[in-house]
Amino acid sequence: MGQITLSGVTKRFGETEVIPPLDLNIEDGEFVVFVGPSGCGKSTLLRLIAGLEDTTAGHISIDGKDATGLPPAKRGLAMVFQSYALYPHMTVRKNIAFPLRMAGMAKDEQDRRVEAAAKVLNLTSYLDRRPGQLSGGQRQRVAIGRAIVREPAAFLFDEPLSNLDAALRVGMRLEISELHERLKTTMIYVTHDQVEAMTMADKIVVLNAGRIEQVGSPLELYRTPRNLFVAGFIGSPRMNLISGPEAARFDAHTIGIRPEHIGVHPTLGDWRGVVGVSEHLGSDTFFHVHETGLAESLTVRAGGEVPIRHGDTVFLTPDASKIHRFDQNGLRL
Amino acid sequence: MGQITLSGVTKRFGETEVIPPLDLNIEDGEFVVFVGPSGCGKSTLLRLIAGLEDTTAGHISIDGKDATGLPPAKRGLAMVFQSYALYPHMTVRKNIAFPLRMAGMAKDEQDRRVEAAAKVLNLTSYLDRRPGQLSGGQRQRVAIGRAIVREPAAFLFDEPLSNLDAALRVGMRLEISELHERLKTTMIYVTHDQVEAMTMADKIVVLNAGRIEQVGSPLELYRTPRNLFVAGFIGSPRMNLISGPEAARFDAHTIGIRPEHIGVHPTLGDWRGVVGVSEHLGSDTFFHVHETGLAESLTVRAGGEVPIRHGDTVFLTPDASKIHRFDQNGLRL
Amino acid sequence: AQETTTLTIATVNNGDMIRMQGLADAFTEANPNIELEWVTLEENVLRQNVTTDIATNGGQYDVITIGTYEVPIWGRQNWLVPLNDLPAEYDVDDLLPPIRAGLSVDDTLYAVPFYGESSFVMYRKDLAEAAGVTIPEQPTWDEIKAAAAAMNDPDAGIHGICLRGKAGWGENMAFLTTMANSYGARWFDENWQPQFDSPEWKAAITDYLDLMNNYGPPGASSNGFNENLTLFQQGKCGMWIDATVAGSFVTDPNNSTVADQVGFALAPDAGQGKRANWLWAWSLAIPSSSDAPEEAKQFLAWATSKDYANLVAETEGWANVPPGTRTSLYENPDYVAAAPFAQMTIDSINAADPNQPTRDPVPYTGVQFVAIPEFQGLGTTVGQEFSAALAGQKTADEALAAAQELALQEMTSAGYIQQ
Amino acid sequence: MARAVSTSRKAVNTALAWGVALLIAFPILWTFLTSFKPEPQAVASPPVWFGFDWTVRNYVDVQNQRDYFDYFWNSVILALGSTALGLVIAIPAAWSMAFVPGRRTKDLLMWMLSTKMMPGVAVLVPIYLIFIQLGLLDTRIGLVVVLMLINLPIIVWMLYTYFREIPGEILEAARMDGASLGREILYVLTPMAIPGIASTVLLNIILAWNEAFWTIVLTTTNAAPLTKFISGFSSPQGLFYAKLSAASTMAIAPILIMGWFSQKQLVRGLTFGAVK
Amino acid sequence: MSTQASRSAARLMLSPAVLILLVWMIVPLVLTLWFSFQRYNLLTPDRSGFIGFANYAEFVTSPAFWLAILNTLLLVLGVLVITVVGGILIALLIDQPLWGQGIVRILVISPFFIMPPVAALIWKNMFFNPSNGLFAEAAKAIGMRPFDFLGQAPLASIILIVAWQWLPFATLILLTALQSLDSERLEAAEMDGANAWNRFRFIMVPHLARAITVVVLIQTIFLLGILVEILVTTNGGPGNQSTTLTYLVYQEAILSSDVGAAAAGGVVAVILANIVAVFLMRAIGNNLDS
Numbered sequence A, B: 001m002g003q004i005t006l007s008g009v010t011k012r013f014g015e016t017e018v019i020p021p022l023d024l025n026i027e028d029g030e031f032v033v034f035v036g037p038s039g040c041g042k043s044t045l046l047r048l049i050a051g052l053e054d055t056t057a058g059h060i061s062i063d064g065k066d067a068t069g070l071p072p073a074k075r076g077l078a079m080v081f082q083s084y085a086l087y088p089h090m091t092v093r094k095n096i097a098f099p100l101r102m103a104g105m106a107k108d109e110q111d112r113r114v115e116a117a118a119k120v121l122n123l124t125s126y127l128d129r130r131p132g133q134l135s136g137g138q139r140q141r142v143a144i145g146r147a148i149v150r151e152p153a154a155f156l157f158d159e160p161l162s163n164l165d166a167a168l169r170v171g172m173r174l175e176i177s178e179l180h181e182r183l184k185t186t187m188i189y190v191t192h193d194q195v196e197a198m199t200m201a202d203k204i205v206v207l208n209a210g211r212i213e214q215v216g217s218p219l220e221l222y223r224t225p226r227n228l229f230v231a232g233f234i235g236s237p238r239m240n241l242i243s244g245p246e247a248a249r250f251d252a253h254t255i256g257i258r259p260e261h262i263g264v265h266p267t268l269g270d271w272r273g274v275v276g277v278s279e280h281l282g283s284d285t286f287f288h289v290h291e292t293g294l295a296e297s298l299t300v301r302a303g304g305e306v307p308i309r310h311g312d313t314v315f316l317t318p319d320a321s322k323i324h325r326f327d328q329n330g331l332r333l
Numbered sequence C: 001a002q003e004t005t006t007l008t009i010a011t012v013n014n015g016d017m018i019r020m021q022g023l024a025d026a027f028t029e030a031n032p033n034i035e036l037e038w039v040t041l042e043e044n045v046l047r048q049n050v051t052t053d054i055a056t057n058g059g060q061y062d063v064i065t066i067g068t069y070e071v072p073i074w075g076r077q078n079w080l081v082p083l084n085d086l087p088a089e090y091d092v093d094d095l096l097p098p099i100r101a102g103l104s105v106d107d108t109l110y111a112v113p114f115y116g117e118s119s120f121v122m123y124r125k126d127l128a129e130a131a132g133v134t135i136p137e138q139p140t141w142d143e144i145k146a147a148a149a150a151m152n153d154p155d156a157g158i159h160g161i162c163l164r165g166k167a168g169w170g171e172n173m174a175f176l177t178t179m180a181n182s183y184g185a186r187w188f189d190e191n192w193q194p195q196f197d198s199p200e201w202k203a204a205i206t207d208y209l210d211l212m213n214n215y216g217p218p219g220a221s222s223n224g225f226n227e228n229l230t231l232f233q234q235g236k237c238g239m240w241i242d243a244t245v246a247g248s249f250v251t252d253p254n255n256s257t258v259a260d261q262v263g264f265a266l267a268p269d270a271g272q273g274k275r276a277n278w279l280w281a282w283s284l285a286i287p288s289s290s291d292a293p294e295e296a297k298q299f300l301a302w303a304t305s306k307d308y309a310n311l312v313a314e315t316e317g318w319a320n321v322p323p324g325t326r327t328s329l330y331e332n333p334d335y336v337a338a339a340p341f342a343q344m345t346i347d348s349i350n351a352a353d354p355n356q357p358t359r360d361p362v363p364y365t366g367v368q369f370v371a372i373p374e375f376q377g378l379g380t381t382v383g384q385e386f387s388a389a390l391a392g393q394k395t396a397d398e399a400l401a402a403a404q405e406l407a408l409q410e411m412t413s414a415g416y417i418q419q
Numbered sequence D: 001m002a003r004a005v006s007t008s009r010k011a012v013n014t015a016l017a018w019g020v021a022l023l024i025a026f027p028i029l030w031t032f033l034t035s036f037k038p039e040p041q042a043v044a045s046p047p048v049w050f051g052f053d054w055t056v057r058n059y060v061d062v063q064n065q066r067d068y069f070d071y072f073w074n075s076v077i078l079a080l081g082s083t084a085l086g087l088v089i090a091i092p093a094a095w096s097m098a099f100v101p102g103r104r105t106k107d108l109l110m111w112m113l114s115t116k117m118m119p120g121v122a123v124l125v126p127i128y129l130i131f132i133q134l135g136l137l138d139t140r141i142g143l144v145v146v147l148m149l150i151n152l153p154i155i156v157w158m159l160y161t162y163f164r165e166i167p168g169e170i171l172e173a174a175r176m177d178g179a180s181l182g183r184e185i186l187y188v189l190t191p192m193a194i195p196g197i198a199s200t201v202l203l204n205i206i207l208a209w210n211e212a213f214w215t216i217v218l219t220t221t222n223a224a225p226l227t228k229f230i231s232g233f234s235s236p237q238g239l240f241y242a243k244l245s246a247a248s249t250m251a252i253a254p255i256l257i258m259g260w261f262s263q264k265q266l267v268r269g270l271t272f273g274a275v276k
Numbered sequence E: 001m002s003t004q005a006s007r008s009a010a011r012l013m014l015s016p017a018v019l020i021l022l023v024w025m026i027v028p029l030v031l032t033l034w035f036s037f038q039r040y041n042l043l044t045p046d047r048s049g050f051i052g053f054a055n056y057a058e059f060v061t062s063p064a065f066w067l068a069i070l071n072t073l074l075l076v077l078g079v080l081v082i083t084v085v086g087g088i089l090i091a092l093l094i095d096q097p098l099w100g101q102g103i104v105r106i107l108v109i110s111p112f113f114i115m116p117p118v119a120a121l122i123w124k125n126m127f128f129n130p131s132n133g134l135f136a137e138a139a140k141a142i143g144m145r146p147f148d149f150l151g152q153a154p155l156a157s158i159i160l161i162v163a164w165q166w167l168p169f170a171t172l173i174l175l176t177a178l179q180s181l182d183s184e185r186l187e188a189a190e191m192d193g194a195n196a197w198n199r200f201r202f203i204m205v206p207h208l209a210r211a212i213t214v215v216v217l218i219q220t221i222f223l224l225g226i227l228v229e230i231l232v233t234t235n236g237g238p239g240n241q242s243t244t245l246t247y248l249v250y251q252e253a254i255l256s257s258d259v260g261a262a263a264a265g266g267v268v269a270v271i272l273a274n275i276v277a278v279f280l281m282r283a284i285g286n287n288l289d290s
Ligand SMILES: Nc1ncnc2c1ncn2[C@@H]1O[C@H](COP(=O)(O)OP(=O)(O)OP(=O)(O)O)[C@@H](O)[C@H]1O
Pocket: A013, A018, A036, A037, A038, A039, A040, A041, A042, A043, A044, A045, A192, D002
């Protein structure tokens, strides 16, 4: 069980209101991702749920029971920290067993659970090492192992992958997703990497300066961003934003079109421009097109093997059905 | 000018041979990327070229002249370090001017060059700040500025972007590429991120355990990887590798097929499998397909809006013309 | 212009010496070619620095302050400049004979006394009266014990008697050796055999411990001269047996709360023909390593002259004149009038005989010490044994046995006892 | 943990901490107080706290006995001199150990430290004889050298641990930029290590200021520092608590004040690599 | 960083420090070794010559020798225990939020700046003195008999003085170490259900291990050489109750002026110090590397 409700939760550090009153409901078994730029209050929100910070106002309930005043250990939640926060002087086994030991669990039951968790996480052969002797990904798995053994009502992850290199990050992302498939436990996951958010979440909460900009499934956010902030934040490479006369043509203050929804042609198209840097990934090519008169640069995605090079003049055609329109307040029309 | 030739260059640390004898030629003006897994010797090779390490054997020549015994400062190369290696106690201006000051250049000439570099790198308004007051990307630019002012024969970059977050990384990647377009100076760039390698390089050198696995343009490596190592390393997500009877059907020990070269259909296709985790990026979706009997998991890339979910059975069809075949030694057939 | 010579003078940090520093301008005015540099140190530090320097011929000092213990030893080593050529007006013959003898080796004078002292009994007249005891001018140990018992009132913060307990050859052993002398004990027999196993030593130590344990102040095992002085000045001691110089301190109303209540008596005896009083003189000498012996002599002659005494009398009063060095001082009515303890002091000094300190014959000279180089170390280690006994960590017998053992070992390894 | 600490809890902490702190500092505060009492009140029973006849007589007396400033200047010169000399020798050594470590580096460091374990008294006479031979007795230069030698291992260790935290890449960058070794140390390493060097300097000054064996044994007047000054007060005659307190206050005040004002820098670097 | 050139430069720059320390160690040590086999008393220069191991025999068989070793160990261990335990407690305390943290810190570190003779004098006269000391006054105020610290518990008293001097040092290092503890690790433990005591025991103490070893190493080096404090307060007594090895050597060297015996004692002390050192270095070396 892991149903979490925040109502009117507010957090002030001294004078500055980091989280203005905020409501959020997280269903049991959901994988919820908090995403947003640095400093927007993601960690703070997570820590409020964990009980590591006091709420200034508002209520947090877990599984229907008020948990606002409960100490962290009593909330039945487990947290995986960005720095892993492993205990460096304990072996992996001891690290994972620590919460059980603190709960006074019998030794053999502890062992049983640790072995089980280690097996799930492929850590069995490292159980007697110290964290210092593990690679980044292995450490991350130990941290997760320590969370799993407690069989918590929900897992809280605070940017768990940001210390890993790109390749590992992709692998661990999958592992966590698979873990969620298997355990079906509520997971709240903080990141500022929108790729992580898109690929892992059942539900994304986009935060900005402590406020919730939009809540929805990844594809909802991708298809119908509620405002410019979400539009710019979700999707990689970023959505191209165009304002001015071209936007007015579409009856909007600003229009947005994603790089993958623009066609390129050497001679035919709506918008004319000159190719700057082009990035060939093999599978795809990203062109940065300048001198269109619409925006400093438009990013366009094309197939892997397009014969267009730096300096060429090209014509771009947006897929009209995929154009997003925003008013002068940045709200979706 | 910046033509660099390594012949028989070898490096041993004590007993362990980190770089077995290695030959490499880098043409003037080329953007060469060294790529390879962690610990494969990329940094060591770069430091050998820079003169920060002695070669155990072999010769390095720069612009045709033997530079093997020269101290770093005499080689006419500039290096940008992973940690930026800025002088924290000096202002940006002083940081950039430092190599000129060391060369005993006249004060006004120093200023002129610093201003010019700052302009190129958009640093003009930060010249009087200390590195500690700059963001990661700005620091990186200062490090590059310090390299530029010397007008070196070649730039050496050691994972210059790995300390930046994803979004910044993309931006700086572009800036460096544009810089290369502008200066046309030889650049040697170390990374273990194959996206960087693919998008920036004129020529990629794939290293593995100190040996060169393949040298070629990004698309060469993408299209015709010489062996399994390169096949697996270049391309994201990784190429699917299949051995056994299915490979034998293609007269090979192992066959490889990239995720983007596999078609998906709910009812029709060559290979049957069950969808595991699927990653929705909006623009694309990556399916991890299990229970195909071919490999533990096959990754498949599909469009952004395919109505396939976790647990569905799907059929996969590889694009036969894009299948890579390898013999039992892992060499391309 | 005349070249100026700088004299480096090592002095001990007691009141008389410090007063001399203040008055030394008179000397430098008279001798403009001489400059004085003072090194003022606590006694132990001084001794350590000066000994190291003189024995290694370091040449740091031109004038040093040493005691009657060092002079004969160092003089014999030719470490000191002989002082037989002092000018006539210095009047060497005016020096007190026992003191002069102590500072000479084979009739050659090696140091001149700055002040001399013996030891005597100081007591509180008011307390004695209140307790109904009288302390005669020539008390016996039994009378002292009785008086201590009568005056002792720890609840009122008054202890019957204060004696030295801090370990050191110049601390507790100075007192204990004189006490032992008066009991007829000696350090060594004529063959340098240690005598701590003798009944006389046992008696002396037992009485000492009884006195201190019953009527002494707490923490006596770390009390030396200064600590006892402080206690007595605060009015916490009924009696105190210590150096005669203390007479001027305990009667100084500026520092003493009991200045007008102090009585004096000779050091006690035990019917063995010797009193428990010592003989000591802080003296000035010139190391042979000095590079300005002539100027140093000028200074010595000034600092220990009659004129200096007059100078002190003029500026600070007669009571503050350094005592115990010259016969003429004790014949000066002004001084005798100003110093109530003057007669007692001169009598005590004259009663001490460095060559015959105790009842039985001894192979050494020195009253409260044995003038051999090894005594510093031996005296101190033996002193630690008795200090431990006083602290209650050993019995008298254990301490005496240990002392005997230590002395035997030291005398054997130093070659006094031939095996 | 950024959860609000209740005010009452903070009050309890404050009371406890102040209690402990005052207890620890009490001997010093009491000495300071006593130095202003007339002698009889200094040993009064029960002790007087503040209601005594405040006087600076003790300071005047102490100053009259000997000129405080001679000793003070010697202390300053010895502390600064030995520190400066130590830095000149230790910075290159620490550079070598931190940036070009060998297999023996740790052993070397430990060996250096072990030279501090030799009891001074045991080698007193040999050193004294050597000093006589070299004419160094009672010279500032002699003492500066000895104090430097005594503290050198500590300086090297502190600098070493500090340098080790400076990324070698920065020095390599300087090298690529054409800086010679000397300039690399002078222009890049030293300025970057200023906080560490500062605390090393502070610690060394404190250690040199308070060294109380060699400074007493090897000096007479010309080079005598405050330790020698105080050793002349260890037991003057008669009531002396107030004067002793005054002399003590004079001996410790300069370094105490320096320590108070620079405690941030001192604390920051005073880890000997104990904190990573 | 390791080209041939930089390695030779490193050797060159290391050499002054190594050379002068080598000279500083070797010359006195050789002289001391030489003296230790000589009959050499400063006061009897006429009697001298080679006497083999007699000085050693005398030093080692002297009744104070074993007690001195015991006292040395007690002194070192006692001070270490007090400073480390006290240091941890105080560090924990002043790391809490409180008013006037700056001043508290200044007060706590003050003893570190006090020169040893002054510290010893203050404690001896103003505190331990059974007649005039403040402890005696305190005892009297509550109706107890004053305790004679230096007479009845000399070694403990000295340990107290020395611990007072070194407590700030330990506190400072431990405090810095404590503050370097990643707060996420404590929070993780809290989430894991560890209460305050368990967080202290399982997270903080192990984290402090390295700092503790450094404190132990540095202090041991200084504590083995403690002399002035003993000299000023008890002179090693009463008896030999507070005689340490260093003091014993001092006694030979200074009081007896017996250079030969002192040298022998010094050699013994050096050997013992090095045994301790080797132990320490082992432990610390490992701990510092990790
Ligand atoms: N203990 C604190 N005291 C005062 N301000 C704080 C505190 N903790 C966080 N803040 C402020 O609250 C805001 C939100 O911080 P938070 O750590 O939640 O951001 P975040 O979204 O997690 O950022 P990041 O992606 O960088 O981790 C920031 O402006 C930060 O400066």
